[in-house]
Amino acid sequence: MKTALFPGSFDPVTNGHIDVIQRACLLFDKIIVTVAINSDKHTLFDIEERKELLSEVCKDIPKVKVASFEGLLIDAMKTFKTVAVIRGLRAISDFEYEFQMAMMNRTLCQDCETVFLMPAPEYSFLSSRMIKEIAMFNGDISHFVPPVVAKALKGKNLGTNLC
Numbered sequence: 787m788k789t790a791l792f793p794g795s796f797d798p799v800t801n802g803h804i805d806v807i808q809r810a811c812l813l814f815d816k817i818i819v820t821v822a823i824n825s826d827k828h829t830l831f832d833i834e835e836r837k838e839l840l841s842e843v844c845k846d847i848p849k850v851k852v853a854s855f856e857g858l859l860i861d862a863m864k865t866f867k868t869v870a871v872i873r874g875l876r877a878i879s880d881f882e883y884e885f886q887m888a889m890m891n892r893t894l895c896q897d898c899e900t901v902f903l904m905p906a907p908e909y910s911f912l913s914s915r916m917i918k919e920i921a922m923f924n925g926d927i928s929h930f931v932p933p934v935v936a937k938a939l940k941g942k943n944l945g946t947n948l949c
């Protein structure tokens with residue numbers, strides 16, 4: 787039984803994240819999608835909201851379990867007994883940060899393997915940050931996030947809350 791950890795801020799989850807989750811499901815027996823708790827980072831959705839949205843959009847993907855973690859990723863890997871970390875790579879611009887993180891994690895824990903998955907081209911330019919900006923100006927985000935996320939974004943006062 788091979789379990790992988792897919793960590794992230796997921797503020798909020800996008801179709802790009804879901805695409806990566808579905809690809810990871812083809813490679814692993816179980817995927818723990820873990821929302822990072824980081825009190826230094828201001829997020830639009832709180833931890834419970836981000837977990838609820840993820841649970842809702844992944845409810846028909848049996849291999850997925852949604853959780854949260856605080857602290858180091860390598861410790862979350864031990865807690866959830868995972869063999870790899872999944873990260874999405876959208877463009878070359880993602881590579882430097884992701885490379886540093888993967889190498890740092892492997893240095894901290896030699897068993898920490900990172901698997902990079904590329905989302906479908908239509909999601910290769912998508913980011914949660916951009917989605918929030920488009921939503922703030924009442925733009926159409928329906929192609930980029932599931933309906934439940936679009937509804938949750940409408941319920942937020944984005945004018946004062948964008949992060």
Ligand code: PNS
Binds near residue numbers: 796858891
């Ligand atoms: O969706 P994000 O914001 O790109 O996710 C980043 C995340 C949460 C995966 C990353 O910040 C992280 O792993 N944080 C945990 C702290 C940690 O382990 N830091 C050392 C590795 S560089």
